[in-house]
Amino acid sequence: MSSFVSISAGRSHLLALTSSGRSFASPISSSANSHGQLGLRRALLPSLGSPNSIKEVQFEPTAARSPFAKSEPAIRIVSPTAQTAALSEEARWEDSIRFCDKLFEIPSLKGVHVAQLVAGERTSYARTKSQGRVLAWGANEYGQMGLGPAFTLQYVTVPTEVVLSRAYSSGTSTECTNIAAGGDLVYFTVENTKNVHGQSPDVTVDLLAAGMGQFGSLGNNMYTQSQPSPVRVRNVSGLKEYDEATKSTRPLAPKAVSASPTNHAVVVMGSADDGTKSSKDRAKTGGDVLLWGCNADYQLGLGRRSNVALPTPLPVDSFVGGYDVDKTWGRLLTRQRQVSVVRNLDGKAVGKNKTVEQTVVAGWGCTAVYWKVAP
DSSP: OEEEEEEEEEEEEEEEEETOOEEEESSSSSSTTTTTTTSEEEEEOOOOSOOSSEEEEEEEHHHHTTTTSOOOOOOOOHHHHHHHHHHHHHHHHHOOOOOOOEEEEEGGTOOOOEEEEEEOOOOOEEEEEETEEEEEEEEESSSTOOTTTOOOOSSEEEEEEEEEGGGGGGTEEEEEEEEETTTTTTEEEEEEEEEEEEEEEEEEEEEEEEEEEESSSTTTSOOOOOOOOEEOOOOOOOOEEEEEEEEEEEOOOEEEEEOOSSEEEEEEOOOOTTTSOOOOHHHHOOEEEEEEEEOOTTTTTTSSOEEEEEEEEEGGGGGGGGOOOOOTTSSSSOOOOEEEEEEEEEOOOOEEEEEEEEEEEEETTTTEEEEEEEE
């Protein structure tokens, strides 16, 4: 029996994934499919007038209804009473928690075993379990689908494959291992293998970015407003470290990536021998935390307000109030530790003898670090 394992929400749509790889979507408001990001054209929703009855609602993309949908609207003289009544009725429906109380399976993804389902602000992404392929659909004004410069459509209603191998030379095989999306940006963690005749395969891990990089959010030391072809995020791509267990170098991959709706991102770098270290050793070393992008609200924690176009370590001096950090390294490294009792926000014990780890999340104009139970 399958269960839901992840939920991801954009501005007006919600995506949910089951343990068996089935993909579901739910409209949060009437604009849930403004750019085709919902993956549905119609759904049965509760009627506003009678909650016990349902009605079929069409979710046709705005641009499909009119080629001038993004143009400046003409001003029409409307009866104030009629206009107020119409807006009131629409507002009641939009604000109702009962706008939609169901999840609908995405028709075009039936039969596709999806390993990860992620919602950007107006774009959706799916990563397949087989071969780590990426599918995207929804808004594409800034190239946030990553389909390349030759693809000029501003929205796509059908899941379309993002060919990540185009970012590499011929003969290189690629596999996406993680997707992080926020606002009009997307980040792909890609494991690429280059086969050279007579030599061992060269495996590296890159973090690729596409979309709106006006505030340096692409992490490639450029402020590009539209980036349709995925580019490598500098300072965190193609890294390797020496593994004592195998006496060889191994790829150093991002352990976690978080993208905010307000154009900044944070990455926690992993370790090549995370699986062989003891919990005590992992607590000492942890993973480097790097941030970049928009900094209008000081969300990067660097002590200044300027935007940053390269992943930058987070200095420990930014933390005040006795927060549990190790100042030995001079920068923030996430840590793990054993706790005898885990309590929820109400102080109730919900677990014993658990391993907890620090987690960094990029939010709306802010960045947060908190402890959570390690998987």
